Amino acid sequence: MYPAAFDYHAPGTIKEALDLLGKHKDDAKLLAGGHSLIPMMKLRLAQPKHLIDLRKVPGLSGIKQDGNMLAIGAMTTHWEVESSSVVKSKLAVLSEVAALIGDPAVRNRGTVGGSIAHADPAADYPAAMIALGAEMVCEGAKGRRTVKVDDWFKGLMATAVGEDEILVEVRVPVLPASTGAAYMKFPHPASRFAVVGVAAAVTLDGKGACSKASIGVTGAGTKAVRAKGVEAGCTGKKLDAAAIEAAAQKAADGVDVQADLQGSVEYKSHLCRVFAKRALTEAVKRAGG
Amino acid sequence: MKLPVKMTINGQSYSHEVEPRLLLVHYIRETVGLTGTHVGCDTSQCGACTILMNGQAVKACNFFAVQADGANIMTIEGLAKDGELHPIQQGFWEKHGLQCGFCTPGMIMSAYQMLERYPKPSEELIRHQLEGNLCRCTGYHNIVKAIEWAAEHMPAKK
Numbered sequence: 001m002y003p004a005a006f007d008y009h010a011p012g013t014i015k016e017a018l019d020l021l022g023k024h025k026d027d028a029k030l031l032a033g034g035h036s037l038i039p040m041m042k043l044r045l046a047q048p049k050h051l052i053d054l055r056k057v058p059g060l061s062g063i064k065q066d067g068n069m070l071a072i073g074a075m076t077t078h079w080e081v082e083s084s085s086v087v088k089s090k091l092a093v094l095s096e097v098a099a100l101i102g103d104p105a106v107r108n109r110g111t112v113g114g115s116i117a118h119a120d121p122a123a124d125y126p127a128a129m130i131a132l133g134a135e136m137v138c139e140g141a142k143g144r145r146t147v148k149v150d151d152w153f154k155g156l157m158a159t160a161v162g163e164d165e166i167l168v169e170v171r172v173p174v175l176p177a178s179t180g181a182a183y184m185k186f187p188h189p190a191s192r193f194a195v196v197g198v199a200a201a202v203t204l205d206g207k208g209a210c211s212k213a214s215i216g217v218t219g220a221g222t223k224a225v226r227a228k229g230v231e232a233g234c235t236g237k238k239l240d241a242a243a244i245e246a247a248a249q250k251a252a253d254g255v256d257v258q259a260d261l262q263g264s265v266e267y268k269s270h271l272c273r274v275f276a277k278r279a280l281t282e283a284v285k286r287a288g289g
Numbered sequence: 290m291k292l293p294v295k296m297t298i299n300g301q302s303y304s305h306e307v308e309p310r311l312l313l314v315h316y317i318r319e320t321v322g323l324t325g326t327h328v329g330c331d332t333s334q335c336g337a338c339t340i341l342m343n344g345q346a347v348k349a350c351n352f353f354a355v356q357a358d359g360a361n362i363m364t365i366e367g368l369a370k371d372g373e374l375h376p377i378q379q380g381f382w383e384k385h386g387l388q389c390g391f392c393t394p395g396m397i398m399s400a401y402q403m404l405e406r407y408p409k410p411s412e413e414l415i416r417h418q419l420e421g422n423l424c425r426c427t428g429y430h431n432i433v434k435a436i437e438w439a440a441e442h443m444p445a446k447k
Binding site: 003005010034035106108 | 290311312332333335339346356403421
């Protein structure tokens with residue numbers, strides 16, 4: 001399979017990339033790791049006339065700590081996140097999420113920014129970014145702006161990034177004190193995409209009750225969403241097995257669960273509840289509860 | 290519009306003019322003529338097309354040749370030296386790590402990266418690291434044994 005013909009550009013600066021994007025608009029697609037875009041191009045689901053490869057644009061990859069945030073360049077690969085000593089020591093759950101994406105060869109090429117900007121409904125990072133409260137930095141001709149994760153995912157493969165903007169950085173807060181986080185998924189056996197995946201971050205107060213819960217669900221619907229019912233079910237409670245079970249029952253509420261080749265609405269809703277329970281159980285354990 | 294690409298494959302340098310949509314795997318197989326790298330699923334799931342690019346395993350069916358401009362590539366043909374099999378190839382021979390052999394080049398290139406990153410892998414780690422390589426014959430057991438054999442027989446790192 002090979003894609004429709006296109007012109008290939010490999011700009012050397014962010015400005016050049018933005019100029020190309022501004023010039024070709026809808027006819028252009030940005031290429032990061034290409035592990036979502038190229039398969040779509042091969043199936044001719046995407047037929048951009050211009051492909052703008054970001055691989056030569058400096059400053060788009062790497063991970064650094066910036067106060068209580070990890071600033072992750074958009075072109076940072078999943079393997080770099082998985083193997084980063086900074087991520088492992090400051091936000092280990094993110095390294096665990098990266099290690100569950102696709103397979104080693106996919107993780108060598110696939111990028112954080114590519115995943116977040118492509119917004120595949122079954123991708124792993126979106127659930128984690130929701131649970132961890134990430135923010136995305138977009139750059140356009142007029143400069144940079146920051147978008148909070150709750151305003152980012154707009155629909156099926158649609159995000160808040162402007163058509164003339166490039167996602168350049170993802171900023172993820174490190175976990176506050178007495179907080180545990182975990183991501184659990186049911187992977188498709190061939191693609192390793194999440195049939196359903198749930199990320200949970202739980203903060204406990206001095207008495208061991210949950211003061212804050214943040215839950216992201218991916219795979220079930222057209223986009224990753226925040227499971228507000230589960231969050232409400234956790235807050236203020238001591239999260240023993242029974243409380244977790246009760247809260248997890250709300251995991252599919254408010255999710256536009258879609259039937260697909262992987263399963264029926266009923267089945268995928270069930271997986272939401274099962275994996276919410278598993279993610280919560282592990283997050284509470286890690287929070288010291 | 291064709292674009293010039295230049296890359297090193299198994300120590301030899303190659304320059305060609307290619308269409309941007311030419312996939313790296315087709316460049317390697319059809320333009321350069323190294324057919325050991327296979328096309329299996331053509332959807333980046335099966336791993337038969339795995340090669341090493343700048344030391345990292347890459348599924349060459351999911352990558353354009355123009356993206357590899359300037360890269361250093363190793364394919365299955367680059368492993369044996371002076372008629373002697375590489376320890377990973379020898380492991381697949383010793384432990385009968387293949388049946389039809391179609392997935393084998395990709396399995397071996399993935400194993401190469403695996404042993405670079407994890408010189409003494411557990412069975413569990415081997416299985417996790419092979420998630421991107423599908424085999425429809427063996428049930429994987431002998432592939433895992435072949436990689437374990439290779440791990441024991443790899444020359445010590447300098």
